[in-house]
Amino acid sequence: KQEVTQIPAALSVPEGENLVLNCSFTDSAIYNLQWFRQDPGKGLTSLLLIQSSQREQTSGRLNASLDKSSGRSTLYIAASQPGDSATYLCAVKGAQKLVFGQGTRLTINP
Amino acid sequence: DAGVIQSPRHEVTEMGQEVTLRCKPISGHDYLFWYRQTMMRGLELLIYFNNNVPIDDSGMPEDRFSAKMPNASFSTLKIQPSEPRDSAVYFCASSWTGVAIEQYFGPGTRLTVT
Numbered sequence: 001k002q003e004v005t006q007i008p009a010a011l012s013v014p015e016g017e018n019l020v021l022n023c024s025f026t027d028s029a030i031y032n033l034q035w036f037r038q039d040p041g042k043g044l045t046s047l048l049l050i051q052s053s054q055r056e057q058t059s060g061r062l063n064a065s066l067d068k069s070s071g072r073s074t075l076y077i078a079a080s081q082p083g084d085s086a087t088y089l090c091a092v093k094g095a096q097k098l099v100f101g102q103g104t105r106l107t108i109n110p
Numbered sequence: 111d112a113g114v115i116q117s118p119r120h121e122v123t124e125m126g127q128e129v130t131l132r133c134k135p136i137s138g139h140d141y142l143f144w145y146r147q148t149m150m151r152g153l154e155l156l157i158y159f160n161n162n163v164p165i166d167d168s169g170m171p172e173d174r175f176s177a178k179m180p181n182a183s184f185s186t187l188k189i190q191p192s193e194p195r196d197s198a199v200y201f202c203a204s205s206w207t208g209v210a211i212e213q214y215f216g217p218g219t220r221l222t223v224t
Contacts, residue, residue, distance in 0.1 A: 046215075098155065
């Protein structure tokens with residue numbers, strides 16, 4: 001059974017810092033990995049999707065990497081801003097099913 | 111496109127009552143997923159459909175939960191009878207065929223059972 005773990009559970013950093021969020025998974029037989037953002041009381045917004053054959057994806061200040069063999073992914077956020085404050089979730093996909101981590105609650109302090 | 115639409119956005123009901131949550135997927139998507147999010151268990155997949163047919167309902171917690179997809183543009187998740195432990199946010203998501211295709215989530219329905 002696939003298990004997804006995100007560390008840390010919460011992170012608070014000052015504005016402008018670069019930061020890394022971690023995601024690990026137990027079964028490397030995945031089709032893709034997706035990073036989501038969730039604002040309080042809101043739904044999930046897809047940030048990046050990395051296919052199993054890819055090593056990384058970039059969108060603006062966000063860069064996600066995938067090391068399938070070691071069961072790890074990282075989400076790098078450059079030059080963090082207060083608007084980046086949210087919960088970040090990673091999810092791995094086996095066939096059609098997504099398995100989610102518990103998320104990292106990120107707070108960027110002005 | 112309006113994205114995935116869910117209704118109601120908030121539902122408060124008393125224990126024992128029937129609750130029906132509704133979802134309209136993105137037009138053209140052939141997969142539809144129902145998830146539940148709680149503080150304790152995070153996001154869990156309850157059931158998903160392909161071309162209106164239920165494929166995997168192994169995440170449905172018990173017989174009180176049922177889901178239907180009568181056509182490509184509408185799905186319901188019903189809880190009968192509801193219990194306080196069913197209080198959660200229920201999300202619907204949809205996607206195209208293809209393992210490398212991302213899922214698009216609706217805004218969720220926050221259910222409170224008193």
